[in-house]
Structures are given as C-alpha cells and as structure tokens.
Amino acid sequence: MADDIDEVALINLARTDPDAFGVLYERYIDKIYNYVYFRVGSVDDAEDLTAKVFFKALKSIGSYKHMGLPFSAWLYRIAHNLVANYHRDRARSKETSIEDLILPDTGKHTAPEQKMLQLQEHDFLLRVINDLNPQKRELILLKFVQNLSNEEIGVVLGKTEGAIKSLYHRTLLELRDRVNELENPRI
Secondary structure: OOOOOOOHHHHHHHOOOOOHHHHHHHHHHHHHHHHHHHOOOHHHHHHHHHHHHHHHHHHHHHHOOOOOHHHHHHHHHHHHHHHHHHHHHHHOOOOOOOHHOOOOOOOOOOHHHHHHHHHOOOOOOHHHHHHHHHHHHHHHHHHHOOOOOHHHHHHHOOOOOHHHHHHHHHHHHHHHHHHHHHOOOOO
C-alpha cells in the first residue's frame, strides 16, 4: 500500500482493511510515541500508552469523522487523554523535564567556544520553559517539538483555535518577561 495515498481515503479504507490502518500506524507511531514519552518520562509507560492510543484509534475508527484536520490531531487528542488519566491514576504531578530532551547536534565543524555558547543558550531556554505552568509547557512542546498547528493543538487540548492563539500569545509574553528578568536581574 503506497504511503502517498490520500489520508481521508486511507482512513475510510482503514475502517475495514487492517493493512490500511497499518499504514496510518506507521505514519504516526513515532510522533505519538515521542509526545507520550515527553509527557510520562518512562520508556515502558510510553510504549504501553502509545499502544493504547492506537488500539483505541483502531477500535473507534468507524466513528471517526474527518473535519478537515490531519488524522494525527485525533491521535494526539487520544494520547493527551490517556496521559492525563495516567497522571491522575498515579496521583503524581511529576512530568518529564524539558531539560531531558535530546538536543540537536550543533555540528561537527563548530568551534568549541561556539558549541559551548549554543549549549548554554539551550540550557537557559530549557530552564525558562520549565518555569512555565504545565499547560503552557505542553503548548510549547506541541508547537515547537511536535510542530502542530494552533488548530491541531486546540483539538489536543480541547480548546478553540482562538483560545490556543491567546494562550500562545500569553506564553510568549511570559517567556519574554522571564528571559528579560534573568538576563537583567535587579540588584
């Protein structure tokens, strides 16, 4: 089955054809796993929850209604709900620190001084992001790590696109103020 088949046609086919659902699974497994892993911080739990996401999607694909958004938005919403249940069931608020994210290689030919500056900038930015409340951290994760649109993030978080734009704006202002505060401490 070709990977370039139209997504809506593939979803419709997946209602009755397990191979078609397998193509959807292959398209989105890595993204959903990464999202879940960053939210739970455990490889085993992330694997279990990711499997549950796709099992739930397979079970419910017959009732899925395409509303102009990518299929992944629906998967992220399922994942979001399962992760919320995971945290609630374990009665703990600890989340994976964004500091644990693997940073991209800064390049083999980068001067050591430049590489050190880049790592310091990354550390600084991650520290500022970790100071955000959990919802704003998740927004940053979905926007910049998962590269979702505001509309897709709205589906995941159960908010309107307008509410996401507003939250995003407030988050950027808070980040700007926090960066200014840390860079220019009052004496």
